[in-house]
Amino acid sequence: MDLVIIITACLVAVTSSIIGCFLILRKMAMVGDAISHSVLPGIVIAFMLGGTLGSWYLLLGAAAFGILTTFLIEFFNKKGGMQHDATIGVVFTSLFALGIILVTVYARDVDIDQDCVLYGELDHVAFEEGKNIFGLLIPYTILRLSVMLLCVLALVVFGYRGLFLTTFDPAYAATIGVSVMAWHYILMAAVSLSTVLSFGSVGAILVVAFLITPPATAYLLSDKLKQMILLSLVFGVSGSIVGYYFAAAIDGATSAAIASVLGAQFIVVFAFKAVQKKYFSAPNIPVV
Amino acid sequence: MTAFQNIVDFLSLKEANVRYVVLGTILLSVASSVIGCFALLRKRALIVDSISHSILPGVCIGFMVSGTKDPFFLLAGAMLTGWLSIYFIDIITRYSKIKADTAIGLNLSVFFAVGILLLTVIQNSGNPNQSGLSDFLFGKAATMVLADLYVFGGMALFVISGVALFYKQFVLLSFDLHFAKTIGLNIKFYEFILSILTVMAVAIGIQTVGVVLMAAMLITPAATARYWTDNLRKMLVIAAVIGALSGIVGAFISYSYENMPTGPWIVIVFSLIAMLSMIFSPKKGIVAKWMRQRRNSHKMMEDNILKAFYHLGEKEGDFHKKRTVEDLMGLRKFERNKLLNGLKWLSAENTIVHINNTYVLSKRGKATGARIVKIHRLWELYLKKYLRVADDHVHDDAETIEHIITPELEIQLEKLLDYPTEDQHNQKIPYSK
């Protein structure tokens, strides 16, 4: 039972970390935050139309809200003339508010409540229905998250150079004829899908902690992108394991405990690096 | 009770409770909207989001320390963690390579996670006092009682007075940091005051809107007000009014529907007003832009028609001869329908006279046409002389600019070029008598 929950958490952490690395390197952490909030109405509508998170079309529809968010932010900023940071704030609070109203009003029809929105129902995955694979009963949540992880891995393995290039120097990428827009939307689609799928486990807001924190911690420690991605996976997984037992010990929500541990990891590494910089680094006198 | 009856009952403020809630929400909303204007202008909108999410653990700590929902403890905790998050964001960006957006997102989600953790621990501990603590997540305006009104209302007034007191300094911080530095303003001190007031506004506002959506309460009214004015004082007033209005709606929802959280409704109202402003506001709205474009096309068509008349007049030596549509289309590639429309507008203005199937330039029309032609040729000379543009390239540019030059610019232009009589293509430049 423990294992099932831990595996689910790890799947969420790993998928989110990989995507999150690119998000923070593109300075789009807050857009990621906005998307994860904005998919809520899509998820609720999907529930209203078709039961639990089973149907793939509905999931895609919910994820479409994420893409819609990026469009709206662009539209309000360029055509509507609103300041960029304000646009992000207005769009995601509106959509999230809409989602909460739907959740409250249709509480009876939909199997989501406010708590689920905030921190998911990670522990319930142990009691979930599942599919029989090679003699093991695997909960649907784990199946879905595994598929998502495979897709993200495929994206990063095959699209590594494209992501690397368009993240580091989009102007240069445009001049050699690479479609910077396309890579942008692919990444945003990944964020949308991933937050929709993680919703049931960790909720709409905590998923941001999974998206940003392990990559940020890894960023402090590494100078190579591949290493950064691997490190953030390590932090994500270790945070999930420690967080699970921490939650059990103090009787709190598992997802929140994991996110808190991820935060603690960041604080430790940050403090370590700050001290290292102050007392131990030789002045950097580069030779010309 | 019909819906209408319900609204009337509410607005008549018969019940004391309703009076407290309405007054409270108005005060809180006004405080947030006003402070939000400065956050928006200083491009700190997203930091506000982080502050509001960070308040949750503070509220929980306040509860855990006091064992009760005493507003003093909850507020103290809220302000502590809210302020800590600003501090952390600053430290993180200053002492590491982490960028601002990442620092904000990190603080926001981790503080919130700790808050949720504490909240679920409290909920699971079975302490009976904890019911209602989760109202802070999405807000419940109706839970405000008279005691709360004193505390929260008082603090809201404090925030509003703070803005009034330090208005001049806050203006400098928002618009002209550079100037502020040169006159020796103690920037750190006033930024500190502004952040304290911001944290305070956020902390008290969560009653109505809740932690998650609180950012909207500061940012959306300010962003909306921006569409209606460029003047800061007016912006503050408009934001305050919008804030108050939405607050009343929220209070009404809370009054009518027991279990409905007020936060999302207030945000929806804010957003609707913002959307409407974005579309309909007179100068910056989308509709206004569209109408401006139509006016521009309208002017261009009218100018081009009068110009065509003038050119024909120049060529044939008779400005007031009867012209047909075909004559005009022979001179310039007009779209027939648009040309006919344009001729209609011009007849209405008496710059041309419509006689049967022909059109005649009036004296007024000739003067206007002459002016356009004059500006066109002056601009071509200007491009040649000052921008060194080749003679065969000046025409297209002048075709556009001739519609834009104002009478003041016209005077400047002819003086600058020393009242030339001909352009580089040896065409006469018509001056008015």
Place this chain on the structure above:
Amino acid sequence: MTIHTENPIIEVHDLTVSYNNKPVLWNVDFTLPAGEMIGIIGPNGAGKSTLLKSLMNLIPNNSGYIKLFNDDLDKVRHKISYVPQRESVDWDFPASVMDVALMGRYKPNNIFKRFTSEDKDIAAEALKRVNMLDYAKRQISQLSGGQQQRAFLARALAQQADLYLMDEPFAGVDAATEKTIVELFMSMKAEGKTILVVHHDLQSAADYFNWILLVNTRLVASGPTKEVFTPEMLRETYGGKLTVLTKVGEIIAETQFPIRES
């Protein structure tokens, strides 16, 4: 004063470019000869970078056309290398110097494939040419300004282009690096490459470039250095804004008038 050339490698015809609906470059016309070191000179904020960016269609133009190698940009991208301003990139990005050089070997049609050993050799050769091969494994966050610029140049060299567009390659760079870069440019010119550089420093401009574009919101002059780099032309370039032009630009921005009638 615009001196035209036959068989130009770059032809710009009546180019007007705007930003936020306000024109920042008016009616620019010039042709540039191949195989030269060409400098774009003018006051700050007066359109030099914008001109370079519009050549690569990074900023769309409101009027006019641009021909490169007497063809459209999309057909000749593989012959052109663009080096952006150093500060346009975040140097905290986790990448090595070799990673940056190898980026020069990307093309839209090979972006999903692995680098070949030929790619790696070319990148290494490029690094060697700018004296950065020893730093191949160094992380870019640990580089000095001059080293960063040289990494960018290595990337450009790895592209093996014929036309190089560079935005302020000498900005914030120490004297020794500047010398290295100039020598590199000279050897590239000797190979028949064309180099177009946005340059910020008047003093060195006359020494480095044999063709100069003087730009201040409009083209003041284009031609061989000796003919164009005169006190009179410089006075006109640096003599402040054209007030009428500025006012017209503001009106266009305010009324959102279209820059070309159609």
